[in-house]
Each structure stands twice: as C-alpha cells, then as structure tokens.
Amino acid sequence: MLSTHKALMVQGTTSDAGKSVLVAGLGRVLARRGISVAPFKSQNMALNSAVTKDGGEIGRAQAFQAFACGVEPTVHMNPILLKPNSDCAAQVIVQGKATASMDAIGFQSYKAFAMPPVMASFEILQSQFETILIEGAGSPAEVNLRANDIANMGFAEEADVPVIIVADIDRGGVFAHLTGTLNCLSQSEQDRIIGFVINRFRGDIKLLEPGLDWLEEKTGKPVIGVIPYLQGLMLDAEDAIDTAQSDDKESELFNIVVPVYPRASNHTDFDALRMHPQVNLQFVRPGDPLPAADLIVLPGSKSVISDLASLRAYGWDKHIAKHLRYGGKIAGICGGYQMLGQRIADPFGMEGEPASVEGLGYLQCETTIEKEKVLTQKTGTLALLGREAPVRGYEIHMGVSTVHGKSPISYKNEGSDNVLFDGLVSEDDVVLGTYWHGVFDSPDACALILQWAGLEKAKQSNLDALREKSIDVLADALEANLDLDLLFPELKLLSKEER
Incomplete structure (x- = not known):
C-alpha cells in the first residue's frame, strides 16, 4: 500500500x-x-x-x-x-x-x-x-x-x-x-x-x-x-555542459571563450551569454587550444590550485598572455578570479593537499583558502566605463582575497548602510575579476560587461524570460x-x- x-x-x-x-x-x-x-x-x-x-x-x-x-x-x-x-x-x-x-x-x-x-x-x-x-x-x-x-x-x-x-x-x-x-x-x-x-x-x-x-x-x-x-x-543543466546555441544569431558575433578545466564549476554562469544573439560562446575542453576570441572568461573551480596547474599544463596560460598582447580582455569568476591574482594558498588542504602557488599575476590580489565557506545571495551595482548597472548574483567560495585596486561591484548587506565592494579591475582596465556567480544573468550588467569587453552596441538578453x-x-x-x-x-x- x-x-x-x-x-x-x-x-x-x-x-x-x-x-x-x-x-x-x-x-x-x-x-x-x-x-x-x-x-x-x-x-x-x-x-x-x-x-x-x-x-x-x-x-x-x-x-x-x-x-x-x-x-x-x-x-x-x-x-x-x-x-x-x-x-x-x-x-x-x-x-x-x-x-x-x-x-x-x-x-x-x-x-x-x-x-x-x-x-x-x-x-x-x-x-x-x-x-x-x-x-x-x-x-x-x-x-x-x-x-x-x-x-x-x-x-x-x-x-x-x-x-x-x-x-x-x-x-x-x-x-x-x-x-x-x-x-x-x-x-x-x-x-x-x-x-x-x-x-x-x-x-x-x-x-x-x-x-x-x-x-x-x-x-x-x-x-x-x-x-x-x-x-x-x-533549461538549467544539472551538471553536463550544454554547448547548444540558439539558431537566432546575428551574422557578426562577439567571440567569447570559456576554458573548461577538470573541476570547473557553475558553468550555468554562461547560459545568458550562450543565448545572447550577439555572442558566439565556445567552451574549450581540457587540452584543446584556445581559439581566437574577443573575451576569455575563466569559470569557477572546485579545486582552484589543481585546476590552475591543469590550465598551465594545457598551455592555456600562454594563450591567455598572447590574447592580452593582441588587445583581448579577460574576466574571471570566483575560482577564475583567484587564478588571475598574484598567489593562492591552501594552508589547511581544504581543496587538496596543502599548497601555495603563484597565480597568473594579472590582478593585484592574493587569496587564502579558509575553512568556512561563504554562501550568500547579493544585489548591488556594477561600475565600468564610467557607467553603472544593477547586478545580482551569489557567492559560493572558501577563498578570502586581499585586493589592491579598484573594485567593480559595490553593495550593502541587508540591514546595514555600509558600502562594501567585490572584485577587482586591473590598472590597465583589461582584466576583471569577481566572486559573484550569475552576473551575466542581470541584463543591464551583462550588456555593460560586453561593452567593457569591446562589444560597443551590446543588446540586452533576458535569461529569466527565456527560462x-x-x-x-x-x-x-x-x-x-x-x-x-x-x-x-x-x-x-x-x-x-x-x-
């Protein structure tokens, strides 16, 4: 019964x-x-x-x-x-x-x-x-x-x-x-x-x-x-990466490349870009060369130090350096943001063996993997190119980063009037990092990031409406x-x- x-x-x-x-x-x-x-x-x-x-x-x-x-x-x-x-x-x-x-x-x-x-x-x-x-x-x-x-x-x-x-x-x-x-x-x-x-x-x-x-x-x-x-x-994928694209695309597309290291996480961060009518989004499998792009985005990672070692083993660090030399831009989300900094330390072995390694060195920040995980939803303002856009997202990370420079996102915690900041932009304005997952889901913020990356007349794409x-x-x-x-x-x- x-x-x-x-x-x-x-x-x-x-x-x-x-x-x-x-x-x-x-x-x-x-x-x-x-x-x-x-x-x-x-x-x-x-x-x-x-x-x-x-x-x-x-x-x-x-x-x-x-x-x-x-x-x-x-x-x-x-x-x-x-x-x-x-x-x-x-x-x-x-x-x-x-x-x-x-x-x-x-x-x-x-x-x-x-x-x-x-x-x-x-x-x-x-x-x-x-x-x-x-x-x-x-x-x-x-x-x-x-x-x-x-x-x-x-x-x-x-x-x-x-x-x-x-x-x-x-x-x-x-x-x-x-x-x-x-x-x-x-x-x-x-x-x-x-x-x-x-x-x-x-x-x-x-x-x-x-x-x-x-x-x-x-x-x-x-x-x-x-x-x-x-x-x-x-429809949001549970775990497997969905590389399908909308057929309703413009002829001249803005090329975005996402390297997929072995423990890449939260690739749903890129759904809004994958469905954007002006964007050609390419996920690159481990070991494959990075194709030419306007923007490279490093995704989150469950094992940042291990995935950074894989990134280097695949030669992607050299592709990234060449990409920047030729005028491209780089963004990093969560673990990808940490990789773009000066150093990553995991003294307690929270994501593997205890270790401390040099980052890619494009952002003035250092990260330590702590024992407590940060889990929060966020709402704030993204500032780039002298313009602002509302942005929402969420944080899932064990890393704490010390930053030196300009942060692109400002926000307030609920019940507080203190203005806090997230992320970092390089002094030459070509590298961007943030801990916030989901930033591309906000239509205004997504358009502003695409404009920062070089898509001058970026349109809005409403992912929630598509869902x-x-x-x-x-x-x-x-x-x-x-x-x-x-x-x-x-x-x-x-x-x-x-x-």
Whole structure:
C-alpha cells in the first residue's frame, strides 16, 4: 500500500534520461493549476550549485525546479549534495552546509547515517506543500550502489512513494533500458512503479505504438506518455555542459571563450551569454587550444590550485598572455578570479593537499583558502566605463582575497548602510575579476560587461524570460502527452480550459 502523501518520484534508466527536466515541467503543470508543489532530490552529485536565501547550498537543478514551481528554493529540496574535488573524492554538503570531504568508499559507509536528515527534509517539505516531485539520481539499476541507498529505490521504499521510470529514446535501446532496469529491481521495488515515460521521441508515433504495446504486455506496466523531442529550450543543466546555441544569431558575433578545466564549476554562469544573439560562446575542453576570441572568461573551480596547474599544463596560460598582447580582455569568476591574482594558498588542504602557488599575476590580489565557506545571495551595482548597472548574483567560495585596486561591484548587506565592494579591475582596465556567480544573468550588467569587453552596441538578453517561456513550452508538451490522472490520482487537476 503506497503512502497517502501526495508525492511522485521520477527515476531514470540512465543519467540524463530527462529526470530533472520532467520534474521541472511537472512542477509548472501543477503550479499553474494552483497546486502548491516543491521539488526534492535526496542526493545530488554536481559542481553546479545555487545558494538559498538563508545561506545554504543546493544543486542548481533543484533551484531551477523551484523556479519552475514558483517557490523559493530551500536546503530541504536537496539535503545531500556531493561536489567532486577529484575523481575519487567529494565534499559532502548536508542540508546546505559542508560537513566533510570523503572518498567514494567512505561515502558508501556514510550513507547508512544519511537517511535521517534526508527523511527530515522530506517531511518538512510535506508539511509545507500539497505535493512533492522527487528526482532520483543516476539509475536504480546500479545494483552495486543499492546498499543503504538514499537516492533511488532505497528512498522510495523508506518514504513509501510511487515511482515512474523515464528513458531517453534518442539514445537508442529504450525498450532494453526499461525492461532491463525493471529486472534489476526487487519485487517490492517493481510493485511501486506505476508506469514508464519515454522521452525525446522524434517522428510518427504510430511507428512506435507496436513497441509500446509489447512493453506494456511484457512488463504489466503502462506507458504513461511519450514526450516529443523539444529543441531550443533554455533549461538549467544539472551538471553536463550544454554547448547548444540558439539558431537566432546575428551574422557578426562577439567571440567569447570559456576554458573548461577538470573541476570547473557553475558553468550555468554562461547560459545568458550562450543565448545572447550577439555572442558566439565556445567552451574549450581540457587540452584543446584556445581559439581566437574577443573575451576569455575563466569559470569557477572546485579545486582552484589543481585546476590552475591543469590550465598551465594545457598551455592555456600562454594563450591567455598572447590574447592580452593582441588587445583581448579577460574576466574571471570566483575560482577564475583567484587564478588571475598574484598567489593562492591552501594552508589547511581544504581543496587538496596543502599548497601555495603563484597565480597568473594579472590582478593585484592574493587569496587564502579558509575553512568556512561563504554562501550568500547579493544585489548591488556594477561600475565600468564610467557607467553603472544593477547586478545580482551569489557567492559560493572558501577563498578570502586581499585586493589592491579598484573594485567593480559595490553593495550593502541587508540591514546595514555600509558600502562594501567585490572584485577587482586591473590598472590597465583589461582584466576583471569577481566572486559573484550569475552576473551575466542581470541584463543591464551583462550588456555593460560586453561593452567593457569591446562589444560597443551590446543588446540586452533576458535569461529569466527565456527560462519562463521554455518551462511553459515544456509544461504544454507534458500536458498534451502524459496521462496526468494516472500520475496524480489524488489531486484534482483542472484542464487548461477550466483554469
């Protein structure tokens, strides 16, 4: 007997099957019917994160899903966040706060103690919202990770919630993925699956129908719907870098290059640039040469000293020096800002082994990695080229920088009249650094930075408006193609005409 709590869990046959997108879209479907709904993901592993209003850290995908639901994100929407700082270790964040760094084996043991905070957060959300949309992680078919599982069927069993399985048909092998996943589960786990969703279908649905009939007969589970392949949507990526561009671009583009070092973080900082009609944004993979550009932006990093060493090993430091000699400009965000300074020290080994290294030397600042992480949302004013623009952002860093020179951002903390400053601009006005993630999301600030970098007639691009439009397009597709009564039998869902 499944729980009477109004909740639904979305699990997938693989990573990137469409779990995050489905939760966001279903959240909008319910929210615009007047149902209070919240996203939840018990365990997330990602270097893309967001800061909640009360100063906690959660996965970026859950913050985006909260945006789709029309609610303020909280730490309880993602009680366990893992941020990899090497191939075998990660920082563990529990209910918004960093608690430890563990290797993979250590975390497997830790999971036995992680269920109580996970369930506590879930119950808090249940007390505040009519329904909860739960996202799984990876695949429930990873039987090697089943012991003490808090991310997929382990959580579903503990919380006693119904589950749907989503698979990506665009990858091929969708029927094998679904039947294989089902066969890897115990009988009680199979019993709580209420059906399947097939994602990213192209073509005539009639060609798929014989396979759907076979799948339902083979498994005894209904196909709840087939979602068409939707292109051109502006949806925040959970972790994988999305290099797709809008087709609606001008012929003469401003070239921006973002080097992607091994532990680069919060690449969603560049979504506004990626969708900007005047910008050609290029992510450069580790080891590839940096192409010619008007602006190079160094992104954040989970392991700054290690990523700075990789940057040098790839020869990118020489590309950057040549770029500046030929009149280009450089910007750095968070870890990228620290790299542009004179020195970075990690005396406590917070991001690896204790070390102190020289930075790239373009900004007059020195950084020390401290034990406490800064987690804040910010609102202020960006000043460049003798002009000002409102700017908002958020900070996620353990580095404290001592700066010598002009800061481009001024702001006040809530309840204080004292003016504070962030970041640094080089004396020759060609290098810019800031701790604020999300600065390009502010249309006026984005246009001003592009003008500073050399795009004289920079237009505004409203990322939030693009997100809103994309979520509504997604929700419309889900309404048209999913059996909502089967998904939410306990909720009275009004049709679009009845709303």
